[in-house]
Amino acid sequence: MEVKTLKGVTLASIAGICWGSMGVAAQYLMANCQFTVLDLTSIRLLGAGILLVLLDIFWNRTRHVKAVFQKENLKDILIYGFALLCSQSTFFMSISSSNAATATIMVLTSPLFIIAYLAVAHHRRIKVLEMICLVLAIIGVVLIITKGNWDTMDFSVAGVAWGLLSAMLGAVGTIQPGRVVRKLSVFPVIGWAMTFSGAAACLYNNPLETNVIWSTMGIICYLHIVLCGTIVSFCCFLKSMEFIAPPIASMLTCFEPLSAVVLSVILLGASFGFTEALGAVCILMTVFLLARSKSGK
DSSP: OOHHHHHHHHHHHHHHHHHHHHHHHHHHHHHHSOOOHHHHHHHHHHHHHHHHHHHHHHHHTTHHHHHHTSHHHHHHHHHHHHHHHHHHHHHHHHHHHSOHHHHHHHHTTHHHHHHHHHHHHSOOOOOHHHHHHHHHHHHHHHHHHHTTOGGGOOOOHHHHHHHHHHHHHHHHHHHTTHHHHHHHOHHHHHHHHHHHHHHHHHHHSOGGGOOOOOOHHHHHHHHHHHIIIIIIHHHHHHHHTTTSOHHHHHHGGGHHHHHHHHHHHHHHOOOOOHHHHHHHHHHHHHHHHHHHOSOOO
């Protein structure tokens, strides 16, 4: 097992776990603090983006600020920010048109778009191991989300279409920032992209006119969403692609629903039966196989 591959798999898995924990915190905010989906999207992106930009300025002064606003870099960052905002918006549209289970499973097709793009644009050979792992990841997530009950699914045309569009935009957000990340590093790229996209979202959904309740637990959950569910997750995810291929990194986000279920069991008293356990085994097998791979790229 190569250290480089193991490092990339670990980083991408951490990103998935962080996204899953964010889901539990978001559930609390929507259930108890009157947050809407738009509130979460806009305030989360803007808060995380500003914090990352400030941290980067603290560590690097204005060196990256000047580079960010160079024409070619700014274009890439704006495209990445737009992809972030649109992938989240279309995901929520998929939930609205069908349900969360359908939307999540549709988004799992994102690695297929990445694999297809790399095969066509970069003549990258499609690896059998990647396809096996993708099938295992999809089976695992389906079992965890549905609990073996297909009645929880709602494959409406609109829901599936929005979900697939979200998956495509997620693929863009995985591949597109590679060049500018190599030039500037992860922090300034994610920070400015989130700041731009969060500001755009706030123009549509003014955070000063919302009815959210900022209780102590609400503030803690929001900070967790910003720090862990956004900053740590996105930084780990983009950093992982220095060590493993984008399709592998994208597959490992299957840890998101697994970690969300586990935390829901621990913190919210949700049930965890045999079907979910079987799904967890499928996901862990995916990670094991990818970690055992001799080549991450």
